[in-house]
Amino acid sequence: GQSLEQPSEVTAVEGAIVQINCTYQTSGFYGLSWYQQHDGGAPTFLSYNALDGLEETGRFSSFLSRSDSYGYLLLQELQMKDSASYFCAVTSRDSNYQLIWGAGTKLIIKP
């Protein structure tokens, strides 16, 4: 089967750095995506990694290690507006390239 694991909740302080991990089990892995969703809002695409390494987009970075079936989302200089749920999602050939979603990590930011 295919599955993803990510922490259900992470707490951090404004201005700090936080890392949200995602481990996956899937065959025919193609890529790992990250989405942000504010309460009551729509998911918003953040990043996509198909190759090993770090992708940086402003304050957000995403990392992938295919050999470890592991990735993470790194958020720097945290702002209160970053309080949201963050979902990792895997694309694989075996799922006919459908996104397989993690359960989401709720990021709580304290002043």
Next chain:
Amino acid sequence: DSGVTQTPKHLITATGQRVTLRCSPRSGDLSVYWYQQSLDQGLQFLIQYYNGEERAKGNILERFSAQQFPDLHSELNLSSLELGDSALYFCASSAPGRSGYTFGSGTRLTVV
């Protein structure tokens, strides 16, 4: 504005009724996906259409059906509604060569 339009934004209906949710994908996107999200839950994939044809099916109940029309807009039909169908229903669209899905703002369905 993400470019994906969903209507209506809110819907309140009684058990046993039938509703239709509508989605217009981002201009030029041929793929449309429907997702259900219950309170504080993750996203449950329902169904995907590509250029009018059903491409993939997820955990979609038999009471639910969808279609994509020649102008690429899509409709999700929910019938014999139950209290447990109360959820946010999202539509998303994608295009080859562009990473990620673009989601609409969702339809919040409340079954009473």
